[in-house]
Amino acid sequence: MAQAIQxxxxxxxxxxxGASHFEAAQKYTEAILVASQRPxxxxxxTAMExxxxxxSNRSACLLELGHPTEAYWDTEVVTRLKRGWSKGHFRMGRALxxxxxxxxxxxxxxxxxQLDPEARDMKVAVENVQQLI
Known part of the structure; x- marks a missing residue:
């Protein structure tokens, strides 16, 4: 099962x-379906990770496809499964x-x-969103 998911x-x-975001989202969805069948x-x-x-990967695809609502719901799950993972909060911020x-x-x-003070993309996102508020 782990090999199929990977x-x-x-x-x-x-x-x-390769910027094939729709097809990538399909692959991630297939992997999610396989992962949800873990005994x-x-x-x-392992299952939560x-x-x-x-x-998180599927949410990135959904954002690229212009579906922020769906991306947001994926990130809701991500941040609940891995509260201390900065990338989940980054993706949720982008969806929001x-x-x-x-x-x-x-x-x-x-x-x-705060979770990852060294993350460059996070610093840029903070600066960008501050300009919009």
Whole structure:
């Protein structure tokens, strides 16, 4: 199961890098479906980590496709599964910006910056959103 999930994730990553965002989102969705079938005796931590990364990647695709609402709901799950992961908060901030909710986006970017003070993309996002508020 882990190999199938990793294969789909890798295919999705390759498609995303090639700007085939719709096809990449499909691969991530397939991987999410496979990951959701993990048996109950598998490590919950592994399942949560896997699901958070896949949904975060799919949210990036959805943002590129102009679907901030769907991206936002994916990031809601991501930030609940991995509260201390700065990338989840970064993706949620981007989705909120896409929804025109810049104040909330700024809060998410701030959380992400606190979690990973070295993240350059987070610093840029904080600066950009501050200009919009």
């Amino acid at each position: 294969k789909l994730k890798t295919e999705g990553n390759d498609l995303f890098r 109950l005796w598998d490590s919950a931590q 896997e699901m958070a990364v896949l949904m 910006m896409g929804l025109g909710r810049c104040g909330q986006a700024a809060l998410e970017f701030e959380i992400g910056s």
